[in-house]
Amino acid sequence: MSDDPYDVLGVAKKASAEEIKKAYRKIAKESHPDLHPGDATAEARFKAANAAFDLLKDPETRARFDRGEIDASGQEKPRERQFYRDFAEDQGNPYRQGPRYEGYGDEADIFAEFLRRQARQGGQGFDRQGFGGQGFGGQGFGGQGFSDHAFRARGADAQYALEVPFLDAANGGSMRITLPGGGDLEVRIPKGVSDGQTLRLRGKGGPGHGGGAPGDAYVTLSVAPHPVFTRDGDDIVMVLPITLDEAVLGAKVEVPTIAGPVKVTVPKGATSGQVLRLRGRGIEPPAQKAGGQKAGGRKPGDQRIELRIAMPKTVDDDLAKFMEGWRKTHGYDPRKGVKA
């Protein structure tokens, strides 16, 4: 695809602002990625049209592009946008809609639900009644419909946001949310939850009406940063300062892990940037998940320790004198191959 913004939008160089806008909106309507999930061509077209329109909608940048002062990418990089569909298919998406699989088992076990409905209808497959309970705006109706005269409405879903300490997210734990109407709600944090994950607590939302089921509570987690540890996939990563003498001579030092301190051997001649790996000391993947699939036997992550040699606060005469002597006979060049 050409990246000339006029080509992308399919307009002439002399097109009016109105024509450009019209051309852009036409493409945007036809290829919006959130409305065409799974269509990579549509997505590429949409992104290109977006970038092109960003450039051409402002008369000033358009003029600068026409004069050749800026290239098609403009000067500023287009912000990397997160599309809704990157979240939308998650089991935990709080806006998730669709057949609700009510009242069977603990999680949205769609297989159990299929079986249940099949049995009730004598194996005729699902007809219109079969897929009860789609709701809009989180106020779905119970799957029973109106057959027994009573109007049943499912309670509204509740949305909560919860910041979780790093170690509780890694090791699992229990926290309480204070509810706006008083009272509180216990949230069990499973081991190894990741930032942005949403937990669904069935039946912990608003009360139902007319005997309808209560709504669910969706709790989106934000994992607080830790002063020492960061997380990279299932690995825990940290930087460990070591002294000059530990680096030269090697040492056994105590290192924190998410499950408490362990002794680690720093090898003789360790250098800054060197990474030691503690196998299996990282995040244990949560024991998945809705639909009965296991974590696929995913092994726990590692802890990666990047060594960093920390010089003493002051370089005393002894050290300086020793180094002066040492340098004369043991010079080495660590910058071999460091060239522009």
Place this chain on the structure above:
Amino acid sequence: MTRKTGFLSEEEAIAAVARLDRARLTRFVRAEVIRPADSAGHAVYRQVDVARMELLCDLCDDFDLPDDALGMVMGLVDQLHGTRGDLVALMRALGEEPEEVRLRVMHRIGR
């Protein structure tokens, strides 16, 4: 794509989504197409809300949708994605079954 972390206040959400202003956010919340989460009594927005606001701005600006249509369209979009998510889960589960089961299911589907 890496997901950014943390929750956003109303001001931060408006700053994060270029085409969003307070009036528009109020409209979205009133139409219940955005449902902020409660964090210790404060309304906060999650990354999923930010991504959704971008889509809603597209729907308003590019499609000229009025508020009542927004709710309907988002309901359909959410159903589509929810169903796709279920389909993915189903296919994944099926993929772990022995070949004979997979073939029998494919045969029953009739494709």
